[in-house]
Amino acid sequence: MSIPYISFINILKNAKSILENPLPFHKKNFKKYGDTFGAKLGFGNSILFTKDNGLVNHILKTNHRNYYKSPIQSKQLAKYIGNGLLTSNGEYWLKQRRLIQPAFYKKKLEGVKAIINTVIEKELADLPTNTKIDLRPIMSNLAFKVVGQSLFNYGEDEKAIARLQEITEQVQVAVIKEIRQTYKYWWFLINGHISETKKLASEARSILQSLIEKRQASSKNHDDLLDLLLHSKYDDGSHMTMDQLIDEILILFVAGHETTANALSFGIMLLSQNKTAQQQLFKEIETINFEKLSIMDSFKTCTYTKQCIDETMRLYPPAYFSDRIAIEDDVFNNNNYKKGSTFLISFYELHRNPNVWESPEIYNPNRFGDAITKEQLTNYFPFGAGPRMCVGSNFALYEMIVVFGKLLKQYAVTPEFETIHIKPLITLQPKNAWVSLKKRCL
Ligand code: HEM
Numbered sequence: 209m210s211i212p213y214i215s216f217i218n219i220l221k222n223a224k225s226i227l228e229n230p231l232p233f234h235k236k237n238f239k240k241y242g243d244t245f246g247a248k249l250g251f252g253n254s255i256l257f258t259k260d261n262g263l264v265n266h267i268l269k270t271n272h273r274n275y276y277k278s279p280i281q282s283k284q285l286a287k288y289i290g291n292g293l294l295t296s297n298g299e300y301w302l303k304q305r306r307l308i309q310p311a312f313y314k315k316k317l318e319g320v321k322a323i324i325n326t327v328i329e330k331e332l333a334d335l336p337t338n339t340k341i342d343l344r345p346i347m348s349n350l351a352f353k354v355v356g357q358s359l360f361n362y363g364e365d366e367k368a369i370a371r372l373q374e375i376t377e378q379v380q381v382a383v384i385k386e387i388r389q390t391y392k393y394w395w396f397l398i399n400g401h402i403s404e405t406k407k408l409a410s411e412a413r414s415i416l417q418s419l420i421e422k423r424q425a426s427s428k429n430h431d432d433l434l435d436l437l438l439h440s441k442y443d444d445g446s447h448m449t450m451d452q453l454i455d456e457i458l459i460l461f462v463a464g465h466e467t468t469a470n471a472l473s474f475g476i477m478l479l480s481q482n483k484t485a486q487q488q489l490f491k492e493i494e495t496i497n498f499e500k501l502s503i504m505d506s507f508k509t510c511t512y513t514k515q516c517i518d519e520t521m522r523l524y525p526p527a528y529f530s531d532r533i534a535i536e537d538d539v540f541n542n543n544n545y546k547k548g549s550t551f552l553i554s555f556y557e558l559h560r561n562p563n564v565w566e567s568p569e570i571y572n573p574n575r576f577g578d579a580i581t582k583e584q585l586t587n588y589f590p591f592g593a594g595p596r597m598c599v600g601s602n603f604a605l606y607e608m609i610v611v612f613g614k615l616l617k618q619y620a621v622t623p624e625f626e627t628i629h630i631k632p633l634i635t636l637q638p639k640n641a642w643v644s645l646k647k648r649c650l
Contacts, residue, residue: 211543212245212246214246214248216249218247227389234257234554234557238257243263244256244257244259255552257552257554259554261586263541264553264558267532272595272596277294280387280531288406289409289458289462291455292304293308293459293599307440307448312603314507317602318502319432320433323357323358323432324607328354328607328614331349331350340624343476344469347472348377348465348466349373351469355468356369360423360432360434365422372412377466378405378408379462382401382404385401412458420434424438464604467527467604470635470636471517471524474523475608477625477628478571480622480643485571492513493510498609503602506609510613513612514609515573515574515576515577517605518588518590519572519576523559527592530552531551533549533551559588564584618648619648621645624642628640
């Protein structure tokens with residue numbers, strides 16, 4: 209079987225709209241060409257777009273050893289945020305994953321539960337009521353502080369962490385511009401775009417270095433993720449070097465902040481539109497004291513809240529695509545994929561497949577209840593799949609349960625928008641996260 213390709217001329221003709229929002233372009237071409245199609249990108253480069261569930265599971269799970277993160281992550285993103293868990297490949301990735309993953313087990317996260325709850329409580333305390341507010345910056349600050357405090361349990365370093373937030377946000381905007389316009393790479397080199405972004409990235413690295421050095425000089429126990437990372441050892445008993453620590457921490461900031469902020473914003477927008485779901489969630493969390501409940505028990509108790517989160521990320525997966533490159537020739541379903549074939553996997557389209565999800569455009573948290581099917585679960589990728597699945601999924605889910613719980617306990621939420629508009633950057637963001645909050649009488 210041969211895979212249909214879109215010409216480079218066609219890509220150039222649509223460049224402006226692709227830069228703004230590539231999702232309609234993907235949708236149109238999936239409809240026209242089927243579940244997998246290619247696009248020529250100039251200079252002999254091309255990319256394959258897929259929403260073929262069989263192929264996606266083959267790439268991410270069954271034959272994952274043949275598929276590395278493509279240069280989109282391992283080079284374009286890594287040149288700014290370093291060679292860490294998200295951007296590395298092969299043996300090095302495996303070594304880092306084995307070292308870092310234990311810090312994110314539910315039991316270990318109990319250690320930062322109090323930090324997470326305190327930050328959320330503080331960030332939600334004095335939100336403006338009875339007026340239109342934009343959830344995006346509120347959730348972005350909240351999610352950044354949750355990751356920042358869990359990593360550094362900082363007190364007096366608030367300014368440094370705020371600067372890190374500015375930088376990581378600017379770097380993400382710069383990276384998406386490069387990814388969507390790969391054919392302009394030389395121009396970006398000449399016009400200073402790349403060197404300016406590198407300068408920002410090295411400022412972020414210096415900030416992190418001084419925070420880590422300060423910690424290394426301290427004899428106190430801080431009960432945060434940095435303590436865990438500093439004490440974790442490779443099989444030979446050695447620790448991460450300063451450069452490795454900086455790479456991994458920068459990556460945890462980048463991977464853990466925007467994604468969670470977007471899921472929270474979309475989730476609250478959807479609840480504001482769906483009063484029945486909002487009421488049902490409120491009933492579930494009304495009497496819960498998250499500070500007292502273990503992380504494990506929060507998952508067990510807040511089942512409907514979790515369903516609302518699952519349904520939010522089905523409709524609006526913050527990581528709406530991923531990329532892989534074949535490191536050797538491969539065959540799947542009678543199609544030959546040459547070494548070097550690069551794939552863009554559309555989680556967004558997979559989550560809206562009408563053959564798997566009834567009325568896929570409709571928000572219905574109940575579909576994640578007991579009746580969820582195996583087929584649906586294998587078509588659901590909010591945190592990716594296979595060995596490279598999100599290392600922070602427990603952290604993110606717990607954070608989201610607590611934010612939904614604490615927010616809806618205090619406030620009733622009403623929409624200040626007609627329909628949800630999206631802004632697909634490196635992550636999928638809402639464009640118009642406007643709601644108003646009304647204090648509940650407790
Ligand atoms: C709602 C929030 C989140 C979403 C939707 C999300 C989604 C994802 C997805 C889809 C992947 C796999 C990417 C791929 O296969 O190419 C991933 C990987 C990753 N995520 Fe998350 N993530 C979230 C929160 C977090 C948090 C809170 C952290 C850490 C604090 C984190 C750290 C990472 C890291 C380090 C990786 C790379 C794992 C590896 O390759 O071994 N994420 N995430």
